[in-house]
Amino acid sequence: MCRHQPFRGSNPGIADALISVYAETNLSYPVICVESERCDVTARAHVPHVPEEAFLDPGATIPASTGSVSISDRPNGSSDTDHTRSERSGSQSPLPASISGVAPSTSAIFTTNAEENANTASVPLDGGYMKYNNIGTANYVGSSHWAAVLDSISELKENVEQQEEIRNMATDFNPHNPVHSSSPRLLYGCQQATKAEIISSIPPRRAADRLVSRYLTLDIPSGIFHRGHFLVEYDNFWKDPSGTSVMWICLLLTIMCLGELDQHSQTPTGNTPQVPTLDNSPTSSINLFRERIVQCLVLGNYTKGGPYVIESLIQYNMIEHFLRRDAQFEIWILLGMLIPISLRMGLHRDPKHFSEIPAFAGEMRRRVWATIFQIDIGFSALAGLPRMIKPQQCDTEEPRNLLDSDFDENTLELPQSRPESEVTPVLFLLAKNRIISVGGLICDLAHDIRPYPYAELMRFEKLLRDTRNSLPASLRWQPLSQSITESPQTLMQRVYLDMFFYKMQIILYKRYLSASMTQPQYTHAREVCLDSAINILEYQHLLDEETQLDGRLSSIGWTYSLILNDDFMLSASVLCFYIKQYSGDYKNIIDEETFQRIQSLLRRSHDIWLRSSSVSDEAQKAVRSLGVILGIQLPREDGEIADQLFGGSEDFFSQFNNPASWPVYQGEKPVSTRSKLVLCSHVAELNSTQIIYHAPTWPPFTG
Incomplete structure (x- = not known):
C-alpha cells in the first residue's frame, strides 16, 4: 500500500481530523507519495472530524453541537435559525489549534452519487457579477460579493448601474479630480527624498510619544512586533536618528500615521466620532506621513525584503484601507505587492525547519504571517475576488498565546503557550x-466555478460552527448587559468574530437562495441565510448606537467600519432578495411577522447609510437600492427628511430611538429617548461635513 504523506503542520491531530471530511468531500489536497506513481489517492485538507451520521441529506436540519452559543447570546435573542435549529446531545469536537495551512485546491473533483449530482446540477452556478461597457471596460466581483446579490434583482440592477454610470462620467470629466493624490502613492509614485529630509519631518519626541501611545492601544501591534523589543529600538532611534535604518524609520512613520488616524477619529462632528477620510492638501499631516512612508520604502529597496519591510507594508496597507469609506481595488493591488515579498522572505514556511532562525525571530515571523493570512482573506473578500495565498503551500504554525514579557531576543527556547x-x-x-x-475554505468554494454537492455545504457549516463554538470564552459574544466590565477592544473583537461567522454562512448557502423558492430540499439554505442576514443587520444597528460619542465603542469602531460595512451590504442585499420574493409569487417563504421585521431592519439601515451617503459611493448605492425596495423617496434638499424617510410613522421610529429597548439589552429599562426631528437634523448635518486634517503643528525636527 502506498504511504502518502500529506503536508502537515506541527499538530498531527489536525491532519487526521481534517482529512476525514475532505476524504468524504473529495476536495483534493497535494500529497507526497513516497512509493508508487500509480497511486491516485489524494490527501485532503484538514477539517475537524464529522461523524457519518452528521452528513445530512439536502433539506434536513443540521444539528448544533453542545458547545453552541445559547439563545441569550444572540444580539436579537433568537436562535441561529428560528425554524430548524436544534441542540444535539453528545460531546463537542474541539477545534484544532490551527487550520490556516490547508484548503481545497483548485482541482476539486466531486465523486458523488447520481441523484446528488442531479440535484446540484439543477441549481445554476453563481457566475459572479460582471459589468462590461461598450468600450471594453470590465469589472468583475465573485458571487460572494454583495453586488452579485443586487445584480440578481432586476429592478436594482438597472437603477444602481444607471446611477453608477452618472457618477463615473462626473468623475471622468472633472478636471479638478485629484486621482493620484487620493490613491496609494506606492502605486503611482511620489517625489523621492533623502534620509535626512525624511527624518526632518518626524515630530519632536513628545508629540511622537503621544502618537505611538495611541497606536499601542489598537489591536494592530500584537500581529506586527514585540512591544518590548520595539520600545528599546524606539529609544535608540532618539539617541541616534541618522544611524537608524531607513526601513525602521518607515515602520515608525506607519505607527505614527495610524496613531494620528486614531487621534483624529476622536474629533467629533455633532454627536458622532469621525471615520478618517482623505484630505488632499499637501500640508495635511496624514498626507505627509503617507508620502514619507512611500519614500522610505523606495529608498530602502523594499522589493528586496529585509527587516521591517513586511511590517511596514502591512501597516501601509492598513493606512490606505482606513482612509477610505468604500472598498477600493487599489488596496487589493497593494496586497499583491505585500504577499509576493512575504513569500520571497519565506514567511509561509514554519521557522522550525530552519535552524538558523532564532526562537524570538521565528515566533515573530509566525505572528506576522498570521496577520498577512488574515488580511489576504479579508481584503480579497472586500474586492469580491479569490484570495492570493495558496494554503496548501504553507505550513507556518500559529503563534503561541504568549505575553511579550514571556520571551525576548535572548530567548533560546520558547515557553509553552x-x-x-x-x-x-x-x-x-x-x-x-x-x-x-475556515472562512477561507468557504470563500474558495464560493469562487469555484464548478458545482459542488449541497451536502458538502452542510459539512462546512458544521466545521464553521464547531470553530466558532471552540473560540476562547473571553472572545465569544455576550450581550452588552452582561459585558459591563469589558474593554471596547474586547467588545469589538467579539462583534467581529460573530459577524464573520454569520457572513460565512451567507456566502456558503447564498447560491441556493433562488432554488430554495421552488425546491424544498434547500429550505435549510434559505433559513440560514435569512437568520444570518438579520443578525448582521442587528449588529449594524447596535454598532451605530455604540459608536456615538457617548457609546462604549466610540474609541475603536472606526478601525472596523469599512470591513464590517461590506458585511452589512451583503446582508441587506440578501434581505432585499427576500422582500422581492415575498412581494411576488413566494409569500410562503416567510411569515408576515418576519416580513415586517425585515422591513424595519432595512429601514433602519437605510437611515444609517443615508448619513454617510455624501462621502461614500457604497452608502449611496445602499440608500438607492433600499429606496427602490422599500418605496422610500430620497430626501429633498429643503431638509424635509422626516416624512420622506419614515413615511410619518412615529411607531416605526419609536421602535429604534431607545437602544435600551433592543433585545441585545435583554429587557433593561429605557434610559433615554431621542426625537425624530433631532435625528433628522443630525442626518442633514452629517451629510454636509467630514473631517479635515490640518497641517502638522510641531516644529521641524532638529535631532
Missing part, C-alpha cells in the same frame, strides 16, 4: 486566525 483562558494581546489574533481559516 499559555492556556486560552488567559487573555493576552495575541489571543484575538489566534481566534481570528482560526475562524478566518
